[in-house]
Amino acid sequence: xxxxxxxxxxxxxxxxxxxxxxxxxxxxxxxxxxxxxxxxxxxxxxxxxxxxxxxxxxxxxxxxxxxxxxxxxxxxxxxxxxxxxxxxxxxxxxxxxxxxxxxxxxxxxxxxxxxxxxxxxxxxxxxxxxxxxxxxxxxxxxxxxxxxxxxxxxxxxxxxxxxxxxxxxxxxxxxxxxxxxxxxxxxxxxxxxxxxxxxxxxxxxxxxxxxxxxxxxxxxxxxxxxxxxxxxxxxxxxxxxxxxxxxxxxxxxxxxxxxxxxxxxxxxxxxxxxxxxxxxxxxxxxxxxxxxxxxxxxxxxxxxxxxxxxxxxxxxxxxxxxxxxxxxxxxxxxxxxxxxxxxxxxxxxxxxxxxxxxxxxxxxxxxxxxxxxxxxxxxxxxxxxxxxxxxxxxxxxxxxxxxxxxxxxxxxxxxxxxxxxxxxxxxxxxxxxxxxxxxxxxxxxxxxxxxxxxxxxxxxxxxxxxxxxxxxxxxxxxxxxxxxxxxxxxxxxxxxxx
Numbered sequence: 001x002x003x004x005x006x007x008x009x010x011x012x013x014x015x016x017x018x019x020x021x022x023x024x025x026x027x028x029x030x031x032x033x034x035x036x037x038x039x040x041x042x043x044x045x046x047x048x049x050x051x052x053x054x055x056x057x058x059x060x061x062x063x064x065x066x067x068x069x070x071x072x073x074x075x076x077x078x079x080x081x082x083x084x085x086x087x088x089x090x091x092x093x094x095x096x097x098x099x100x101x102x103x104x105x106x107x108x109x110x111x112x113x114x115x116x117x118x119x120x121x122x123x124x125x126x127x128x129x130x131x132x133x134x135x136x137x138x139x140x141x142x143x144x145x146x147x148x149x150x151x152x153x154x155x156x157x158x159x160x161x162x163x164x165x166x167x168x169x170x171x172x173x174x175x176x177x178x179x180x181x182x183x184x185x186x187x188x189x190x191x192x193x194x195x196x197x198x199x200x201x202x203x204x205x206x207x208x209x210x211x212x213x214x215x216x217x218x219x220x221x222x223x224x225x226x227x228x229x230x231x232x233x234x235x236x237x238x239x240x241x242x243x244x245x246x247x248x249x250x251x252x253x254x255x256x257x258x259x260x261x262x263x264x265x266x267x268x269x270x271x272x273x274x275x276x277x278x279x280x281x282x283x284x285x286x287x288x289x290x291x292x293x294x295x296x297x298x299x300x301x302x303x304x305x306x307x308x309x310x311x312x313x314x315x316x317x318x319x320x321x322x323x324x325x326x327x328x329x330x331x332x333x334x335x336x337x338x339x340x341x342x343x344x345x346x347x348x349x350x351x352x353x354x355x356x357x358x359x360x361x362x363x364x365x366x367x368x369x370x371x372x373x374x375x376x377x378x379x380x381x382x383x384x385x386x387x388x389x390x391x392x393x394x395x396x397x398x399x400x401x402x403x404x405x406x407x408x409x410x411x412x413x414x415x416x417x418x419x420x421x422x423x424x425x426x427x428x429x430x431x432x433x434x435x436x437x438x439x440x441x442x443x444x445x446x447x448x449x450x451x452x453x454x455x456x457x458x459x460x461x462x463x464x465x466x467x468x469x470x471x472x473x474x475x476x477x478x479x480x481x482x483x484x485x486x487x488x489x490x491x492x493x494x495x496x497x498x
Contacts, residue, residue, distance in 0.1 A: 093137035360401030
C-alpha cells in the first residue's frame with residue numbers, strides 16, 4: 001500500500017508541472033483513488049502521512065476542493081491535527097490548507113470552522129511555536145480562515161492575539177514577520193481582537209519597527225514600516241483600543257504618533273494624521289488636543305501639503321477636524337478632497353449656530369459652494385455642496401447668512417435640491433427655503449421667482465408619491481412666503497391705515 005501511495009504522489013507532482021489536458025485526464029484514475037483513502041486516515045496507520053500528502057497534492061487543483069469535502073476527507077484530517085506524530089501533523093495541515101486555500105467557496109472554510117479547526121490550530125501554534133514548519137502551517141490556515149467573518153469571533157474567543165504577538169516577537173527574518181503582520185491585519189478587522197492585540201503588546205512591537213526602519217531607504221524596510229504604521233492606525237479604529245492607548249493624552253503611543261507629524265516622511269505623516277483623527281473621535285480627547293496645542297502642529301502639516309496637492313495627507317487632516325484650518329482646502333481642485341471638506345464642514349456646524357454663522361458669512365466659502373453646486377461631473381461634490389448651503393441657513397437662521405448666499409447666487413440651488421429623489425435632501429432644502437421666505441424674502445424674491453419656487457412647491461404638494469413630511473414642509477414654505485409677502489405689501493401703506 002505504501003508503494004502504491006508513493007507512485008500516486010509522484011504522478012500527481014508530475015501533473016502539477018505538466019498541466020496539459022491529456023496529462024490531467026491520464027491522472028484522473030489516481031485522483032479518484034486518492035479520494036477513496038478515507039479509511040486510511042487513522043492514527044494507527046503507517047500510511048497516514050503519505051495519504052495526507054496525496055490529498056494535499058490533489059486539492060491544489062481548485063476543482064478538486066469540493067470533492068475532497070464531499071467524500072468526507074476533511075473530518076479525519078481535522079481530527080488528526082491532534083496527532084503527536086510530527087510528520088502526520090505537518091501533512092494534515094498541508095492537506096487542509098490546500099483544500100481551503102484561496103477558495104472562492106466560503107462554504108468550504110465554513111465547514112472547516114464548524115469542525116473545530118480554529119481551536120485546534122491555535123492550540124498547535126502554542127505547542128509547536130519553536131517548529132518553523134508547524135508555525136507556518138498554522139499561519140497559512142489562519143490567513144485563509146480569517147477571511148471569513150464568522151471565524152473572527154472564534155479567533156477572539158481563543159485569544160489568538162497573545163500567541164501571534166509572542167510569535168512575532170521571536171521572529172528575526174523579514175519574510176516571517178511579514179506573514180504574521182498580514183494575518184494580524186486580517187484578524188484586526190474584529191474590534192475585540194483589536195483590543196486583545198493592544199493588550200498583548202503588539203503596539204510596542206510596531207513602534208519598535210517604525211523606530212528601526214524610519215531612516216532606511218531599503219525597499220523591504222520601507223514596506224515593513226508602511227505595514228507597521230498602517231496596522232497601528234487600524235488598531236485605533238476600535239473605540240476601546242483607541243481609548244486604552246490615548247491614556248488621557250499621556251500615553252506613549254499618542255506621544256509617539258504626534259512625533260511623526262513633523263518628520264520628513266510622507267508615510268509617517270499620513271499615519272500620524274490618521275491616528276490623531278481616530279483619537280479625535282472622542283470629545284474629551286479633542287478638548288485635550290486643543291488645550292495642548294496639537295491643533296497648531298496639524299495646521300503646520302496642513303500648510304505643507306495644501307499647495308503640493310497631497311490627497312492622502314489632506315484627507316487625513318480633514319478627518320482630524322481642524323475647524324480653523326479646513327477652509328484652506330477651498331482652493332483644492334481634487335473632488336475627493338472637496339467631498340471630504342464638505343462633509344467635515346457640515347458635521348462641524350450641526351446644531352452649532354455660532355459656527356454656522358461664521359462660515360455662512362464667509363464670502364469665499366459661499367462662492368465656492370455655489371460653484372460646486374453646479375459640478376455635474378461629480379455628483380457627490382454637487383450633492384454635499386447643496387446640503388451644506390441649506391445647513392448653513394438651517395443651523396443659524398441668520399439674515400446675514402441668507403444675504404451672503406443670495407448675493408453669491410446660491411438661492412436657486414435649494415430650490416433645485418427640493419426636487420431631489422432623496423427625501424432627506426428634499427426636507428433639508430424645504431426647511432432652508434422656508435427660513436429664506438420668512439426672514440429675507442425681499443432680498444431673495446427675484447431669484448426664487450426665476451428658480452420657479454412656487455411651481456415646484458405646488459408640484460410637490462400635488463404629487464401622490466411625495467412623503468407626508470415633504471408635503472408638510474412644502475406647506476410651511478408656502479405659508480412663510482405668504483406671511484412675508486403680506487408684510488412686505490403692508491409696509492407700502494402709511495402706518496395710519498393699520
